[in-house]
Amino acid sequence: MSEWCDVCGGxxxxxxxxxxxxxxxxxxxxxxRLTLAFLGPELAKAPNRRSHLYCPQIDPQTGDxxxxxxLDNLFITGCWAEAAxxxxxxxxxxxxxxPSFTFKMVPDEMLLRVFLGDFxxxxxxxxxxxxxxxxxxxxxxxxxxxxxxVRLGKLGHTNRAAGNVLLEALNLRGAQSLPTWLIExxxxxxxxxxxxxxxxxxxxxQDNFETIDVGGDVEAERQLAVQLAELRLESASxxxxxxxxxxxxxxxxxxxxxxxxxxxxxxxxxxxxRPRKSGKLSGVGL
Ligand SMILES: [Zn+2]
Numbered sequence: 197m198s199e200w201c202d203v204c205g206g207x208x209x210x211x212x213x214x215x216x217x218x219x220x221x222x223x224x225x226x227x228x229r230l231t232l233a234f235l236g237p238e239l240a241k242a243p244n245r246r247s248h249l250y251c252p253q254i255d256p257q258t259g260d261x262x263x264x265x266x267l268d269n270l271f272i273t274g275c276w277a278e279a280a281x282x283x284x285x286x287x288x289x290x291x292x293x294x295p296s297f298t299f300k301m302v303p304d305e306m307l308l309r310v311f312l313g314d315f316x317x318x319x320x321x322x323x324x325x326x327x328x329x330x331x332x333x334x335x336x337x338x339x340x341x342x343x344x345x346v347r348l349g350k351l352g353h354t355n356r357a358a359g360n361v362l363l364e365a366l367n368l369r370g371a372q373s374l375p376t377w378l379i380e381x382x383x384x385x386x387x388x389x390x391x392x393x394x395x396x397x398x399x400x401x402q403d404n405f406e407t408i409d410v411g412g413d414v415e416a417e418r419q420l421a422v423q424l425a426e427l428r429l430e431s432a433s434x435x436x437x438x439x440x441x442x443x444x445x446x447x448x449x450x451x452x453x454x455x456x457x458x459x460x461x462x463x464x465x466x467x468x469x470r471p472r473k474s475g476k477l478s479g480v481g482l
Contacts, residue, residue, distance in 0.1 A: 201225040203224070207223070208225065208229075210222075210223045231292075234287075234288070235284060235288055238301065239284040239301070240284070243284075244284060244285065246285055248265075250263070250266055250290050252264040265286070266290045266297070266375065268375055269405040271380065272377055272379050272408050273409045274411045274414065275412025275414055276383075276417065279381070279410050283301075287299045290343075297342045298340075298342050299343040300340075300345070301347065302337065302345070303347045303349065304348050304358075304362065304392045307362060307365050307392075308392075311333075311361045315337070334365055335368055337365075339372060339374075342374065342375075343375055343376070343377065344376045344377070346362070346365070346377070347379045347381060348379060348381065348384070348392060349379065349381035359393055359394030359396065359397045360397075361392075362397050363394075366397070366400060366401075376405075378405065381417065382412065382414035383418045383420070383422075384421065
């Protein structure tokens with residue numbers, strides 16, 4: 197049900213009388229709702245402000261169009277609260293100028309879960325498999341959209357596959373000549389201690405991404421993240437005891453254990469139909 201609008205009463209249409217004819221028009225609230233739906237809940241709630249990440253203009257010297265960074269690979273550092281405002285402007289304004297522009301924003305965790313097969317069609321129960329988004333492999337998730345935004349913000353255990361999964365995602369984008377923005381949220385530095393870091397992906401990012409700092413109170417965000425993580429651990433230790441899974445691959449176990457602690461429900465059993473083994477990637481460019 198759409199929100200109430202004083203102009204159209206929630207009908208999305210208004211009428212005007214022109215030359216004795218009643219002419220229907222889309223109410224401005226309709227466009228607003230479309231924009232908010234395009235942005236998604238995370239960006240829609242960020243304050244709207246101008247950002248240099250999307251400020252296209254003609255360079256008077258060369259006559260080239262400059263200032264549209266949605267075409268480039270960016271490694272964005274700073275607070276999420278700040279980054280969200282920049283992202284909102286960038287993807288919203290870009291879509292306004294170019295309606296064919298689309299973006300997808302995913303947490304780093306999701307790359308790994310799709311890689312592990314959690315979002316594949318076969319992994320879904322018959323009841324829900326046609327009602328929710330399905331990604332049978334990493335390419336399904338990261339391909340296609342004009343811009344992929346990956347939030348590198350999750351705390352968690354090291355997972356041997358994670359760095360390679362991120363690298364494969366970036367390679368898939370690169371092979372399609374499509375840009376990616378990586379968001380290093382202030383709470384977690386993307387370095388050797390980060391779950392999705394390894395030397396190879398670190399080098400790739402250094403060679404192929406431009407770093408942009410959007411600032412903000414990084415220290416406050418870091419402290420908040422630590423507090424949240426502690427809260428999560430506390431509530432997990434109060435919940436029912438977890439049982440040890442069968443001795444399968446170490447990285448997967450750790451991932452599952454981490455998820456349990458984080459309070460995810462796991463409604464289904466592992467089916468053992470994972471597309472690939474960790475560490476062995478067959479994606480484009482590898
Ligand atoms: Zn309206």
